[in-house]
Amino acid sequence: MRTEIQIAGFGGQGIVLAGVILGEAAIIDGKNAVQSQSYGPESRGGAARSDVVISKEEIDYPKVLNTNILIALSQPAFDKYISEVSKKTVVVIDKDLVDSNDKSHFRVPFTKIADNLGRKVVANSVMLGYIAASTGVLKRASLEKAIKKNIPAGTEKINMKAFEEGWSLGEIGKSTKKVK
Amino acid sequence: MDKTNYDRIRKILEDKHYFLQGDIACAYGAILAGCTFFAGYPITPATETQEAMANLMPRIGGTFVQMEDEIASISAVIGASWSGVRAMTNTSGPGYSLMQENIGYACMTETPCVIINVQRSGPSTGQPTEPSQGDLMQTRYGSHGDYEIIALAPNSVQECVDLTIRAFNLADEFRNPVVVLTDGEVGHMREKVEIPEYDEIQFAKRKEPEVGRDEYVPFRAVDDSLVPPMATFGSGFRTYVTGLTHDETGLPCTDDADKHTQLVNRLVKKIARQRENLTMVEELYLDDAEVVIASYGIASRVALNAVRSLREQGVKAGYFRWIGIWPFPEEKVRMLGEKVGKIIIPEMNLGQIIHKVKEYVPDTCQVVGIPSIGGRIHHPDAIIREVLKLVLSPDKVGGVKD
Numbered sequence: 001m002r003t004e005i006q007i008a009g010f011g012g013q014g015i016v017l018a019g020v021i022l023g024e025a026a027i028i029d030g031k032n033a034v035q036s037q038s039y040g041p042e043s044r045g046g047a048a049r050s051d052v053v054i055s056k057e058e059i060d061y062p063k064v065l066n067t068n069i070l071i072a073l074s075q076p077a078f079d080k081y082i083s084e085v086s087k088k089t090v091v092v093i094d095k096d097l098v099d100s101n102d103k104s105h106f107r108v109p110f111t112k113i114a115d116n117l118g119r120k121v122v123a124n125s126v127m128l129g130y131i132a133a134s135t136g137v138l139k140r141a142s143l144e145k146a147i148k149k150n151i152p153a154g155t156e157k158i159n160m161k162a163f164e165e166g167w168s169l170g171e172i173g174k175s176t177k178k179v180k
Numbered sequence: 181m182d183k184t185n186y187d188r189i190r191k192i193l194e195d196k197h198y199f200l201q202g203d204i205a206c207a208y209g210a211i212l213a214g215c216t217f218f219a220g221y222p223i224t225p226a227t228e229t230q231e232a233m234a235n236l237m238p239r240i241g242g243t244f245v246q247m248e249d250e251i252a253s254i255s256a257v258i259g260a261s262w263s264g265v266r267a268m269t270n271t272s273g274p275g276y277s278l279m280q281e282n283i284g285y286a287c288m289t290e291t292p293c294v295i296i297n298v299q300r301s302g303p304s305t306g307q308p309t310e311p312s313q314g315d316l317m318q319t320r321y322g323s324h325g326d327y328e329i330i331a332l333a334p335n336s337v338q339e340c341v342d343l344t345i346r347a348f349n350l351a352d353e354f355r356n357p358v359v360v361l362t363d364g365e366v367g368h369m370r371e372k373v374e375i376p377e378y379d380e381i382q383f384a385k386r387k388e389p390e391v392g393r394d395e396y397v398p399f400r401a402v403d404d405s406l407v408p409p410m411a412t413f414g415s416g417f418r419t420y421v422t423g424l425t426h427d428e429t430g431l432p433c434t435d436d437a438d439k440h441t442q443l444v445n446r447l448v449k450k451i452a453r454q455r456e457n458l459t460m461v462e463e464l465y466l467d468d469a470e471v472v473i474a475s476y477g478i479a480s481r482v483a484l485n486a487v488r489s490l491r492e493q494g495v496k497a498g499y500f501r502w503i504g505i506w507p508f509p510e511e512k513v514r515m516l517g518e519k520v521g522k523i524i525i526p527e528m529n530l531g532q533i534i535h536k537v538k539e540y541v542p543d544t545c546q547v548v549g550i551p552s553i554g555g556r557i558h559h560p561d562a563i564i565r566e567v568l569k570l571v572l573s574p575d576k577v578g579g580v581k582d
Contacts, residue, residue: 020370024199027372033199036369038555039309061485061560062369062478 001055003137004064007127008049008081009073009097011039014124017150019050021128024146025138026054034062047076054137069135071127072098073110090135094123106134113165122155122162129166140167181214186378192239193375202340202367203270206296206360207232209344210268212381215294216242217267219256221249224308225364226272226298233268250275254282258291262421264412266348270296272364274305276315277322283357284323285423287447290399290408292351292386296344296360298367299477301555310555311364313477313528319359320506326444328451330458331359331506333477337371343503345376349384350458354451355407361505363528365478365557386410393417399443400428406450451507459512460504465491469498471522471571474537476502479526479558486563497567508536517541522570526550526558546570 005022009015016037023035034053040046051064069090072078078098085091093100095107108130114123125147132143144163151159189211200208207229210218218233220226230246237244243260247253253269260267271279276297286293299315301307315322319331330350332343340362347358389396389409398419401408408428411417420430425440427433434440451458462480465487466472475483480501490497500516500523502509513536517523523545525534534549541547550566552558 020199023370027197027199032372034369034371035199036365059371060481060488062365062481063557065485065560 001057002059002065003054003069004067005052005054005069005071005131005137006049006064006067006081007052007071007073008047008077009094010077011046011048013048013073014121015048015073016050018124018128019052021124021143021146021150022052022054022131022138024149025142026052028142028145029139031056032059034059036062047074047080049077049081069131069137071131073123073127075099092127092131108166108169110166113169114162117158117162117165119155119158122159125151125159125162126166129163129168130170131166133167133170135170181383183378185214186212186381189240190375192236196375198373198375199370200337200373201228201370202334202337202362203228203298204232205337205340205373206270206344206362206367207236208373208375209341210266210294210348211236211240211242212341212376213266213345213348214383215266215268215348216240217257217260217265218242218269219245219247219253219260219267220269220271221247221253221275223250223272223275225300225311225367226270226275226296228367229270229296229298250278251282254279254286254293254295257293257295258282258286258289261286261291261293262413264414266292266294266352268294268296268348270298272298273300273302273308276318280318280322281324283329283359284325284327286357287323287327287329288325288423289421290355290410290447291357291421292355292410293357294344294347294351294360295357296362299361299363301364301553307555309364311366311478311528311557312553312555313361313363313479313532314553315361316505316527316529316532319361326448328356328448329359329506330354330356330451331361331504332460333361333502333505334366335477335480335501337366337369338373339503340366341373341376345381349382352386353384353407354454355386355410356451359506361477363478364555389417397428398430399426401446401450406446406453455507455509456511458504458507459509460502461509461512462499462501462503464499466498466500466516466520468496469520470496471524471567472498472500472516472520473524473526473563473567474500474502474516475526476505476533477528479528479552482558482560483526483563486560486567489560489564490567495567495571502533505533508540510540513537513540514542517545517547520545522546522548524548524550524563524566524570526552526563528552528557
């Protein structure tokens with residue numbers, strides 16, 4: 001049974017790192033994970049996408065096939081990938097960066113929350129907290145461990161605060177579909 | 181490598197498991213194999229190996245040199261190898277093209293070295309961040325003249341570690357360049373990796389001269405392996421190294437057809453005659469297979485998914501994967517073609533290994549390629565569709581051109 005998560009946005013939003021953290025957390029949980037990425041030649045500003053496949057079994061195809069969770073952090077990414085998801089997909093968007101008229105999509109101001117904390121770049125940690133709490137896809141402790149392992153030294157405090165904020169919001173929205 | 185050195189490396193790679201990128205896994209494999217020299221020039225999607233090596237080499241007493249280009253990089257690696265160390269470079273796309281001349285030089289001078297080619301989409305600068313399997317034939321025939329090469333194609337991050345180690349052993353055993361053919365996808369994806377323990381790793385050694393300095397003839401094969409013992413620079417033995425046609429003493433003799441024939445035949449034979457021992461394939465679901473999907477590298481991950489889906493649908497599909505691409509496992513492929521009359525080959529190019537397959541399977545065997553370029557990894561459905569076409573209406577498919 002595969003759990004497939006796709007994070008899409010533009011370079012510089014920490015899309016790839018968020019995918020790495022999800023994958024690493026899955027490994028800490030004792031599962032298998034493959035994280036892959038695609039991006040253009042620009043390091044910032046171009047389209048960026050990170051796929052994470054998590055499974056208790058061996059993972060053959062390394063990319064998403066039937067996305068369980070799509071997280072869109074930019075309008076172009078949303079427009080590009082929304083057509084590829086099914087009705088069962090949990091779609092999460094950054095409220096202030098993506099316009100969607102589908103009421104089933106979850107709107108969260110990830111970037112704004114991060115900005116209020118003092119650093120926009122921790123929006124991905126907010127997002128990870130939200131996804132973890134609302135979908136139950138990975139254990140909180142594993143994610144926290146994976147975050148600490150992958151972020152630059154000296155940013156632990158703000159990243160964990162960001163994760164916490166995301167987690168609280170996710171708890172509220174827990175009535176949302178559980179993803180196994 | 182002895183246990184003390186291994187333990188020193190494990191102080192750096194202290195975890196048993198890592199969630200690692202393929203490129204970095206190649207670097208870890210290299211240091212576990214005892215590589216102490218890396219020269220390279222950064223290029224997407226191969227740069228991560230170089231970043232890792234730049235970090236690791238100084239910590240293990242090795243040398244990392246960022247060269248001015250890829251020609252210089254392979255040259256430095258060849259020179260380092262002659263000083264007796266295990267040496268490696270890595271590159272991609274245009275950088276690999278630049279290395280071709282000196283890969284031939286390494287074959288001609290019988291210099292052990294490892295080249296990791298993280299294949300990206302070409303021709304030319306193409307799509308720097310996109311994966312491809314376009315360098316298969318270039319790896320075999322890219323340098324001029326007749327030669328043999330050994331090439332391995334990992335399809336997982338774990339295999340990036342394991343096959344890089346294997347590549348160093350084969351390079352030393354055969355005194356030949358060995359290419360690890362990864363691609364932008366395998367190189368950039370992250371998976372769980374287990375670091376092998378000391379007794380799980382095999383360490384091959386270069387054959388050294390067993391005679392005195394006066395009797396040593398540097399390019400004379402002394403046994404059935406046809407691989408001459410190698411006296412490295414500084415060991416006191418007289419050695420002359422040239423890319424020109426040379427006799428057993430190593431000195432040039434460029435107008436002697438017999439000596440050239442003798443030399444090149446030996447270079448080719450030392451690898452070709454070990455074809456069976458060098459055969460590395462993975463075979464699954466073949467016992468009752470009516471159709472087989474044959475692939476390598478990243479495409480094989482899709483193929484395995486497709487085979488499993490087809491099995492669930494009741495289609496008797498089999499899975500065949502090349503781990504070693506060159507030398508080509510002719511006998512295995514011939515047997516596969518005799519056993520299963522239908523072979524489907526997804527490749528991230530417009531058709532390369534398919535030509536080798538057609539060369540060895542019987543004429544009655546249907547061989548259909550599924551090309552995918554542009555950086556797009558095959559979707560399992562694309563393979564499944566092709567299999568169903570072939571299994572359900574073989575007459576119609578006969579007309580499908582690859």
